[in-house]
Amino acid sequence: MKSWIIALCLNACFCFSACAEQTVRITSGADPYVIALLNHTLSYQNEVHTLDFVKNIPTQNRAIRLLGAENGIDVFWSVTSDEREKQALAVRIPIVKGVLGYRLGVIKKSRLEFFTKLRSDGELKKLRYGLRTDWPDTVIFKDNDFNVLEYSQENSGYDLLEASRIDVLPIDALFANDIANMSDLTIDPAHVFYYPSAVYFFVDKNNKTLYQKLKVGLDKSIEDGSFDTLFNRHFENELAELALDKRQKITLVNTLLPASAPIHTTKYWYNNNQGK
Template sequence: MRWVAALLLMLAALPAAAAPPLVVTIPYMEREAPHRNYADQLLALALKLSSDRYGPFRIVQQRDETVIRRQLLELGKGSLSVAVAMPTPEWLDGALPVRVPIMRGLASFRYFLGRRSEAPLYDSIKTVDDLRALTVGQGPGWSTAKILEDNGFKVVYGGAHPTLIPMLGSGRFQLLMRSAYEVEPELRAQRASYPDLMIVDNFAVFTYMPMYFFVAKGQPLLAERLEYGLKKAYANGQLDLLFNRSFGDSLKLLRNRQTRFLSVPNTNIDPGFFERDRPYLLAPVVTLETEARRKR
């Protein structure tokens, strides 16, 4: 059997074939959004930083647009590798969350677009109970809609995102809730068509809302890889550089001392999410969530 041993030695001496790159399929969304662009760049960074342990990769974007609800279905089918979402029971059941909050909790600050003609009404809002008297627009499938409904708010549903500003402009609802990174870009984009549009600056809602990468259940190694890469990006400062470059203007909103943050609990998640995410969160998120829990 010496020839067998000799053959094994010869095979061991041959150069190992290069591993094929991991193909990571991401969704395409037609509407530009700062958090989507940031997430795509962060995903590429996490994959690059994890190459030392997990090997090469290639990112492929879908050709056809997929809205957020459809993305969960496609993760389940395996035609999509990674999507970005806020945790809800449906997402937590249907996909694998990568438990590193990619937005540092920035989505927890929910601002409102309103109409200048209703500014006196907005000025009268001082408490959560005051805000419950107004109607708030939401899109179908938005995770914020359940939070609002569970906390006793009057929610009015529209269709896809482009239908919501016209509905606000025509008075179908009194406020449209948007994130800290969406509200100013949307105002700039719509102000010419809707000159009565304004950002309400005397109040906003705070509810702890992490945002994660979600991975297809059939790709647990990808979830492990992304967690490894994201933690490296946090540790070496590259995530902070990308985050501040992407959301510097949005962070300025948080420093507006005129804005009173009205805290409501996020009924989509349990308290353990905040405790686990705390090391990665912005200081104002930790402060407001800690205060809110003390009062509940």
């Protein structure tokens, strides 16, 4: 009888440990898709995981430095680079299927006709582009000989555009609809900038347990089709409305993309990463 009671207690302890709720810290203000994907990815584990949102982390550079810190975060997501993969452990599965490699230009409505007449890459490179200092694509545009003015504050790019200090504010194509409510600004309807790009989840280099959970969850969700279901729920209609394949495509070389990026694993990428 005593051995049976001991065994029952051990099983109860094991169940409590395996089923105990675990907290994963991320920055507040995360995109709903990222929140949904993280929750879904972690749902493949036996443990229950909840997300804890940490405030006052204003830049990507600060966020990656705070991975694993006592008052920091556990998961960071960003466009990858060699430097970021030296700083943290990357889960090398592109969480937005390379879509951040599509950039659309915010311009003044008064210059719509001017932009529709631009045809050559040379004409486009002569314009002034506003890009935030800590964005990886700032380096990419510079390395492809675009004329870049850097800024540091979140919304300063719009101020620079309004003041005519820049001609174009390149933004993530998925944010294009956010411009609709800006009375004086619009999206350049004629062009799309494209370069291969991978956004990964990053964790502290010593947190192999969380890395494995994210890797396993993403792999399983891709295998069972739920990853694409979630992606399409958030982005399919919006991408269709943008009609990227109808725009003049300006292809940039991504000088920051590590050689380890799984470019040839077509299941990871939107449109097989052909930039169409």
